[in-house]
Amino acid sequence: MQVPFLDLQGEYQLLGDDIRTAVLEVLASGSYILGPKGRQLEQDLAAYVGTKHALGVANGTDALLLTLEALGIGLGDEVITTPFTFFATAEVIASTGATPVFVDIDPATYNLDPNLLEAAITARTKAVLLVHLFGQVADMEKIQSIAAACNVPVIEDACQAMGASYQGKKAGSFGIAGCFSFFPTKNLGGFGDGGLITTDDDDLAHKIIGLRNHGSYEKYVHVQLGLNSRLDELQAAVLSVKFKVLDAWNEKRRALAQRYTRHLQGIVQTPAVAPDREHIYHQYSIESPQRDTLAAHLQAKGIATGIYYPIPLHLQQVFSPLGHCAGDFPVSEAAARRILALPIHPLLTEVQQDYVIEAIRESAGDRS
Structure with missing residues (x-):
């Protein structure tokens, strides 16, 4: 698939x-x-x-x-x-x-x-x-x-x-x-x-x-x-x-995100939604210490993913005159190493999503 x-x-x-x-x-x-x-x-x-x-x-x-x-x-x-x-x-x-x-x-x-x-x-x-x-x-x-x-x-x-x-x-x-x-x-x-x-x-x-x-x-x-x-x-x-379809499509993204979270909690780190927020899930980004291995596994299964963002801005070459170095913003740097965005869009089917979920569980060694 x-x-x-x-x-x-x-x-x-x-x-x-x-x-x-x-x-x-x-x-x-x-x-x-x-x-x-x-x-x-x-x-x-x-x-x-x-x-x-x-x-x-x-x-x-x-x-x-x-x-x-x-x-x-x-x-x-x-x-x-x-x-x-x-x-x-x-x-x-x-x-x-x-x-x-x-x-x-x-x-x-x-x-x-x-x-x-x-x-x-x-x-x-x-x-x-x-x-x-x-x-x-x-x-x-x-x-x-x-x-x-x-x-x-x-x-x-x-x-x-x-x-x-x-x-x-x-x-x-x-x-x-x-x-x-x-x-x-x-x-x-x-x-x-x-x-x-x-x-x-x-x-x-x-x-x-x-x-x-x-x-x-x-x-x-x-x-x-x-x-x-x-x-x-x-x-x-x-x-x-x-x-005209923005709200309906955002609601579809929320439903897909909730489904991802329900099936992936405990397998990878799933996105947190803070109180009083209505998230529209432009991206559904998980975290994994084996991010690159997981991304390669999903790619081999025909599943497209994205990394947002692999290099924090303080470490971009153009901003080197600001004098920052690795370790200055540790939370951003950790996220950049671990984050992976999964397919999420209003036309994603549950069959496709189940295939993604199963592939992630398989990569993590979880067959439950």
Whole structure:
């Protein structure tokens, strides 16, 4: 049996008629950039997340970068973040001229450990850029309390967390801004790159509207340096169709995750869900001290897996000038050695999942 990590072709088979209709409407309209499809999607996602504004941009990386630039963060500033995430989170900090300051993660949730946050804040700290990793919201109550006491804004990297919630509030509605990615593999993914920034801050939203359009609010009048970072109408059309099934597909992921956990507990370390969270399982990541052996065994069985993330950011070559070395962030480093993501997507069948579970038990020597 072959078990793919994702089934984007299968998703298209289900939604293809509606997607083709929406795309053809765009093609016939002659409006391809900053048009009605994009505006409607922004309104729908603002209402869904629970913020006043939702602004489409070209990708999730730009969402992060534009937010930092709109906050005026630059050379000499520090931004606190996690070393256990996709490279873009720290990349955008360095791209502004600021310094990424890493804080280790909670071993259960893989999110930034709030107990280590206060000690990392200095007079140069201009923001906390946290990540809702794998689709579970970070401990926002503790993080926001510490950040507010130090007058430091919180930015949510919610690129993996569209639809996740904490105490009834959606990811992207807690900090001064939430940043999302519509990369095709995301729970809400397009047919190319795309991103979104959510915020309740009118001034920040106004700045981002200009920054995403070459620093311009009026044609050929540029008041600042910006980017060409706009969500195009074709992607908005695709996303508007897929948004209609987002909650149902997230619920399917939760059901699959619960089933994995029920059958794999005691065999490998299964993901923990913290109280008051609604996890959307962008990834279902287990831990095993024999991770590489297990991954090879699953591959031989035709089961696709992924490793997120094999090299923590503080050990990436490009960040060597920061002076970090192995051992500086031990929880992140341990996770990087042990973590393995299993197939989880809305079209995964129980037969396929049983095959994955049995293969893991077989690798661990468990025949029960």
